[in-house]
Amino acid sequence: MVDIPTSVGDVVPPAEVADVELYHPKSWWTKYVFSQDAKIIAVQYAVTAFSIGFVALVLSWLIRLQLGFPGYFSFIDADHYYQFITMHGMIMVIYLLTALFLGGFGNYLIPLMVGARDMVFPYANMLSYWLYLLAVIVLVAGFFAPGGPTGAGWTLYPPQALTSGTPGGRDWGIILMLSSLIIFIIGFTMGGLNYVVTVLQGRARGMTLMRMPLTVWGIFTATVMALLAFPALFVAAVMMLFDRLLGTSFFMPAIVEMGEQLKSEGGSPILFQHLFWFFGHPEVYIVALPAFGIVSDLISTHARKNIFGYRMMVWAIVIIGALSFVVWAHHMYVSGMNPNFGFFFATTTLIIAVPTAIKVYNWVLTLWRGDIHLTLPMLFAIGFIVTFLNGGLTGLFLGNVVVDVPLSDTMFVVAHFHMVMGVAPIMVVFGAIYHWYPKVTGRMLDEVLGRIHFWITFVGAYAIFFPMHYVGLVGVPRRYFELGDTVFIPPSVHTLNMFISVAALIVGAAQLVFLFNLVWSLFSGRQAGGNPWRATTLEWQTPQTPPAHGNWGKDLPIVYRWAYDYSVPGAPEDFIPQNQPPMAGLSRAPA
Amino acid sequence: MSVVLVFLAGIAAIVIWWISGQRLTSKPWMEVGTLDDIQEPAKPPIPTAKVGLGIFLAVVGALFSLLASAYLSRMGGADWWAIPIPRLLWVNTAVLIVSCAALQWAVVQARRGADDGVRLGLDMALATAVLFLAGQIVAWLQLVAEGYVLADNPANSFFYMLTGLHGLHIVGGIAVLARTRVRLLAGGTVSARPRLGIELCATYWHFMLVVWLLLFALFTGWANDFVDLCRQLVS
Numbered sequence: 092m093v094d095i096p097t098s099v100g101d102v103v104p105p106a107e108v109a110d111v112e113l114y115h116p117k118s119w120w121t122k123y124v125f126s127q128d129a130k131i132i133a134v135q136y137a138v139t140a141f142s143i144g145f146v147a148l149v150l151s152w153l154i155r156l157q158l159g160f161p162g163y164f165s166f167i168d169a170d171h172y173y174q175f176i177t178m179h180g181m182i183m184v185i186y187l188l189t190a191l192f193l194g195g196f197g198n199y200l201i202p203l204m205v206g207a208r209d210m211v212f213p214y215a216n217m218l219s220y221w222l223y224l225l226a227v228i229v230l231v232a233g234f235f236a237p238g239g240p241t242g243a244g245w246t247l248y249p250p251q252a253l254t255s256g257t258p259g260g261r262d263w264g265i266i267l268m269l270s271s272l273i274i275f276i277i278g279f280t281m282g283g284l285n286y287v288v289t290v291l292q293g294r295a296r297g298m299t300l301m302r303m304p305l306t307v308w309g310i311f312t313a314t315v316m317a318l319l320a321f322p323a324l325f326v327a328a329v330m331m332l333f334d335r336l337l338g339t340s341f342f343m344p345a346i347v348e349m350g351e352q353l354k355s356e357g358g359s360p361i362l363f364q365h366l367f368w369f370f371g372h373p374e375v376y377i378v379a380l381p382a383f384g385i386v387s388d389l390i391s392t393h394a395r396k397n398i399f400g401y402r403m404m405v406w407a408i409v410i411i412g413a414l415s416f417v418v419w420a421h422h423m424y425v426s427g428m429n430p431n432f433g434f435f436f437a438t439t440t441l442i443i444a445v446p447t448a449i450k451v452y453n454w455v456l457t458l459w460r461g462d463i464h465l466t467l468p469m470l471f472a473i474g475f476i477v478t479f480l481n482g483g484l485t486g487l488f489l490g491n492v493v494v495d496v497p498l499s500d501t502m503f504v505v506a507h508f509h510m511v512m513g514v515a516p517i518m519v520v521f522g523a524i525y526h527w528y529p530k531v532t533g534r535m536l537d538e539v540l541g542r543i544h545f546w547i548t549f550v551g552a553y554a555i556f557f558p559m560h561y562v563g564l565v566g567v568p569r570r571y572f573e574l575g576d577t578v579f580i581p582p583s584v585h586t587l588n589m590f591i592s593v594a595a596l597i598v599g600a601a602q603l604v605f606l607f608n609l610v611w612s613l614f615s616g617r618q619a620g621g622n623p624w625r626a627t628t629l630e631w632q633t634p635q636t637p638p639a640h641g642n643w644g645k646d647l648p649i650v651y652r653w654a655y656d657y658s659v660p661g662a663p664e665d666f667i668p669q670n671q672p673p674m675a676g677l678s679r680a681p682a
Numbered sequence: 683m684s685v686v687l688v689f690l691a692g693i694a695a696i697v698i699w700w701i702s703g704q705r706l707t708s709k710p711w712m713e714v715g716t717l718d719d720i721q722e723p724a725k726p727p728i729p730t731a732k733v734g735l736g737i738f739l740a741v742v743g744a745l746f747s748l749l750a751s752a753y754l755s756r757m758g759g760a761d762w763w764a765i766p767i768p769r770l771l772w773v774n775t776a777v778l779i780v781s782c783a784a785l786q787w788a789v790v791q792a793r794r795g796a797d798d799g800v801r802l803g804l805d806m807a808l809a810t811a812v813l814f815l816a817g818q819i820v821a822w823l824q825l826v827a828e829g830y831v832l833a834d835n836p837a838n839s840f841f842y843m844l845t846g847l848h849g850l851h852i853v854g855g856i857a858v859l860a861r862t863r864v865r866l867l868a869g870g871t872v873s874a875r876p877r878l879g880i881e882l883c884a885t886y887w888h889f890m891l892v893v894w895l896l897l898f899a900l901f902t903g904w905a906n907d908f909v910d911l912c913r914q915l916v917s
Contacts, residue, residue, distance in 0.1 A: 211730050280741055284734055292730045301710045315697075318737065319690065322745040326752060329843070337832055339839035341756065357761035357836065362752060365683055369748070397711060405706065416690055653710035673715040 113641050114213055125221075127213035128640055129285075132220045133198035134531065136190055139220075143227050144187035145606075150179040152599050159592025161573040169572040170258040173242030176570065178233070180245030181268070184374065185275065186227055188516055192381040193279070193317065194223060196523060197286045197310045199531065203630035204307050206295025206648045206670075208641045210285040219285070222278025229271040238262025244570060246367060249342040249360050253335050255349070265335060269328040276325045279317065286314040295629070297650035301405070302669065304628045304654040305398065308405055309384020312412040313377045320373035320416070327366040334358065364426055368419040375512050376415040380408055382519035383450055386472045388654070389522050390454055392626045393469035394461030395665050397655035400453045407446035414443045424492050425499045433492040440490035444483070451480055462658065462665075466624075467541040471522030474549045475515050482511025485560065500570070503563025506556045514552045521548070521605070528609075529623050533636050534616030540608040544601055551598035558587045625666050628654050632668050684909075685754065689747035693740060735882050739889050742851065746893050749847070753840050753900055754909060765837045767902055768824050774817035775898060781810035782891045785859075785884045792877045797866070800880065804863045807887070811856050818849055844897050851890055859883050 116122035126132060153175050157167045167175075198216070202209055210216045233240030242258030243251060243265065255261040259268075290303075290311045303311075330341040334355065342363040343355035391398040398404060420428060420436040454476050463469065485507040489495045498504060521544070528536050562584055567574065574580055622631040634644040648670040656667035662674070756762070788803025822842065832842050862879040899905040 212734060280738075284737055284741075287737055288730060288734045291733055292727075297715075299708070299710070300704045301706060301708050318741050319693065319744045322741060323686075323748050325745060326748045329847075330752065333832075333839060333843060337839075339833050339843075340761070340836055341752070341839060354833070357759045359756055359759065362755050365755070366748065366752065369683065369686070401710065402707070409701070413694060417687075651715035653713075655711065 113208055115640075125217060127209070127217045129198045129202050129210045129213070129216060130531075130638065130642075132216055133195050135220050136194035136198060136223065139224055139227060140187050140191040140195060141606075143182055143231070144191075145602075146231070147179045147182035147187060148599050148602060150175045150182075152596060154179060155592040155595040157572070159589045170239070170242060172572045173244070173570075174240045174258050174264070177242050177244055177247075177268075178230075178240050182230070183513065184245065184378070185272070186230065188378045188512075188520075189279070189317070189374070190223055190275075191520060192378060192516070193286065193310060193314055194220065194282055196306075196381060196385065196527075197314065198282070199527070200306055200630060201286055201289050201310060202293065203530075203633065203638060203642055204304050204628055205290060205293060205298050206629050206643070206650060207289055207293035208643060208647070211288045211293050212281075212285050215281040216285045219278045219282030222274055222281065226271045226275035226278060229267055229274060233259070233264050233267040233271075236263035236267060238264055241265040241268045246364075246371070247331070248367075249331060249334065249358070249363050250344060250346055250355075253331070253343060254346065254353075266332065269332045269335070272324060272328045273332075276321045276328075279321060283314045283318045286310060287318065295647050295650055298629075298669075301402070302650055302653045304384075305387040305401070305404055305408070306381070306384040306628075308408050309380040309382070309387075312408050313380040316373045316380070316412050316415065317377045320370045320377065323366050323370035327363055327370070330366075331363065361423075361426055361428065364423050365419070368422045369416075371422060372419040373415045375508075376411055378512055378516050380412060382475065382516040383408060385523045386475050386519050387450075387454065387457075388628065389468045389472040389519075389526055390457050391655050391657060392526075392624050393466050393472070394458050394463045395657045396457055396461035397657055398453065399456040399459075400449070401653070401655065403449055404453055407449045410446045411443060414439060414446075418443060421490055421495070424495050430492075437490055437492050441487065444487060444490075447483060451476065451483075466525075467536070467538065467545060468522040468526035468624075470542075470545045470549075471518045471525065474545070475518040475522065478510055478518060478549075478552065479515040482507055482509075482515055486511060498563065500568055501563040502559050502567045502569050505569045506559035506563055509559075510556050514556065518549070521545070524609075526624065527630075528612070529619030529636075530630055530633075531637055532613055532616070533619055534612050535619045535623060536612045536616060537608050540604055540611075544605045544608065547601035547604075548598055551594050551601065554594035555591050555598060558591055562587055562591075625664070627656055627666050627668050629669055632670055683751045683755070685751040686744065686747045689743055693744075729878055731878060731882060732885075735885060739886070742889070742893070745847075746844075746897070749840075749844055750896070750900060750905075753844070754906070756836050756840070757906065759836060761835065762837055763835050764903060765825065765830055765835070765841045765901065766828075768821045770817055770821045770824065771898065771901075774814050774821065775894065777810050777814045777817060778891055778894055781807050781814060782884075782887050784810060785880070785887050789881055789884045792880050801863075801866055804859065804866070804880070807883075808856065808859055808863060811852060811859070811887075815849055815852055815856075818845055821845075841901060844900075848890070848894055848897060851893075855883065855886050855890060858886075 114127045116126065116128075121127075123131060126135075153164075153167060154172065156164050157172050157175075198210070201207075230240075236259075238259050239262070240259055241247070241252065241264035243260065247265070247268070251257050251260070252265055253260050257265075259265050290307060294303075330339075333339040334341050334343050338354050340355040340358040342360055343353070343358040344360065345356040346353045387398050387404060418436055418439045420432055421440045424433050424436075454472075458473075485503070489498060489504065489507055525536055525541055528534075563569075565581065565584055566579055567584055574584070619636065621633065621636045624631070629648055629650070630638070632648065633639075633642060650669050651672055652667060652669055654669055656662075656669075658665045659667055667674075784803050784806035788800050788807065791797075791799030791803055822845070825838075825841075830838050832839055858879075862876060862883055865876050865879070896905070899908075
């Protein structure tokens with residue numbers, strides 16, 4: 092293979108994409124607040140997500156204080172404890188991770204990486220953010236409503252979510268939670284349409300699907316999944332609101348509560364579980380696929396080597412996305428459904444391990460004999476691979492019905508999903524921020540603070556969640572406010588719980604270092620220049636840093652090559668940007 | 683959850699068809715700046731708004747197929763008594779079909795460049811759509827007057843919720859349609875952009891008609907017979 096076609100005229104593909112008319116803001120308000128620029132919207136999404144995520148972090152501290160030192164903190168009673176775990180879970184999964192990966196990274200990276208000037212429907216994109224903000228406000232309002240937020244657990248299973256024994260069940264809590272979810276989903280749909288259609292229609296000339304960076308593939312596939320999966324949560328939330336407000340019996344069976352027969356009868360709680368997990372399982376991959384994509388780019392860039400098995404990586408992303416719609420009932424092995432279903436869903440669950448394992452092998456093989464720079468993004472990327480592998484392996488345990496039944500609702504499950512969809516994606520979030528912060532702000536984040544942040548977070552996360560597996564294997568149930576003098580629970584569990592809580596407090600505090608770094612570097616960080624990581628993808632080739640409104644100068648970029656031309660033999664530098672026309676005399680061996 | 687799985691299988695078929703034309707087996711690391719991966723498009727590219735609407739309809743389709751799944755699943759409960767279908771619903775269905783036909787006629791007129799016909803078609807479509815909504819509300823009132831209230835029975839609950847959600851989608855459609863009509867108010871001619879708008883409205887209208895027909899089949903119980911038939915075929 093030779094890097095030069097016969098003439099330059101040949102290499103310019105036909106104009107697939109017409110230049111778009113941009114909306115030009117006229118005032119400060121429409122430029123920075125009610126902005127239609129995807130980059131501003133991305134920052135708005137990220138700041139809001141991190142703010143509400145910080146609330147969830149504090150809640151996790153309170154949860155751990157109770158579990159580690161039961162009885163010491165009188166302001167945490169059982170009701171509060173349940174409210175904390177519910178809000179912590181819901182915020183982290185939906186309002187932080189989903190919003191950040193799709194609304195934050197999606198908005199910032201998709202137009203820049205595919206070479207577009209902006210999202211295709213900027214007005215809907217703006218509405219998407221404001222609905223998200225409204226959803227967050229409604230959610231937070233739960234803390235101030237009479238009775239407090241709902242304490243039903245993040246899965247919101249009826250009937251307990253709607254009965255008076257549950258905090259917020261007969262008060263405002265559950266109503267605000269369901270309303271907030273409905274608003275979030277409407278807002279997300281507006282944003283999601285943008286992310287998908289921009290990838291389909293807005294790509295620059297020459298940017299074929301197979302030349303897209305894996306980040307875009309990950310976010311694109313995750314958005315398609317989210318668009319099809321969130322309606323299930325929407326339906327569940329609407330029907331539950333009907334049950335709560337209008338007295339219907341979609342999910343509520345006949346119940347005697349405090350000696351009083353409730354009006355409902357015949358409703359099916361299992362139906363709710365089906366709807367919830369029909370959304371809930373794809374949701375795991377809605378969070379994971381963008382992380383997969385981003386981490387692939389981080390590893391390739393910082394190991395100065397092309398991603399191993401690009402095609403396999405793309406196919407794996409698509410296959411995982413498709414399979415994740417037919418595994419939902421593995422969350423319901425103990426719900427009393429037909430055992431034959433369990434067999435089917437266990438099989439599909441274990442099949443997902445195959446494309447996922449392909450991805451892990453390919454990341455490791457990309458690192459193999461690469462020129463590994465242990466920069467902050469690379470550290471977090473490696474931290475992700477290890478953590479994800481770890482959490483994935485316990486997933487194989489839990490995917491099997493016979494192993495899952497005794498482990499159901501124990502701390503083992505908590506440890507598993509925190510590893511695989513808590514710590515692992517958050518590692519990628521941090522890595523991605525250390526990687527792209529220079530593009531967003533024009534300044535580098537501080538290296539020393541970043542290393543402190545990484546090591547405490549990484550080691551600390553293991554200090555928290557490794558022992559938790561053991562606690563779960565012993566049989567400690569999740570969601571319990573306190574364990575008391577339970578016979579089968581050895582004293583070592585209490586010691587471990589204290590240890591975990593101390594570790595959690597330290598890891599939480601380490602995030603303040605990160606927060607400080609974000610703010611401090613904004614003003615005092617080292618100037619980054621346009622392409623500090625010497626990366627190939629289009630977002631690093633913008634004429635200005637931070638990119639101006641419209642992203643590109645007068646002309647849109649033209650893409651000549653894939654996103655991973657690192658260390659090409661004979662090339663003058665160890666990276667060739669995607670918009671670099673073919674160079675004379677450069678030959679390459681078939682990979 | 684069978685309905686939504688069938689729906690997703692349909693989506694999957696479309697995705698596979700689309701993806702099979704995207705050269706996902708190409709080797710991008712070997713193809714630098716060569717022409718063979720991008721040919722001159724044979725036909726003009728699909729307008730972005732059209733793609734956007736298509737994906738939006740997929741989301742709406744997922745929403746209603748999930749609701750249908752929930753309906754069929756809850757239907758097995760012992761406390762389920764089917765709601766009687768008011769005669770008015772047949773009239774409403776006819777009105778919605780007329781609305782669709784009027785809009786389709788407007789599309790044809792727009793392609794011909796007959797502005798007066800377009801305005802007439804849009805007015806007809808708008809008026810019949812509003813009539814449909816009014817009819818749905820009257821049907822609700824009739825049922826309530828006969829004592830079939832929302833919370834008495836899951837069949838009633840589903841009926842009101844499904845017709846309500848469908849009605850909300852029609853309301854949204856009417857808003858967009860009205861905006862398209864206002865653009866033509868000043869007596870301007872139908873240029874490319876409003877023509878696309880009318881076509882998109884028509885697509886949305888046809889989709890909502892199909893959704894309504896399927897919901898109607900659910901309410902009358904035909905869908906149930908059909909599902910039973912499928913179950914027998916499978917088992």
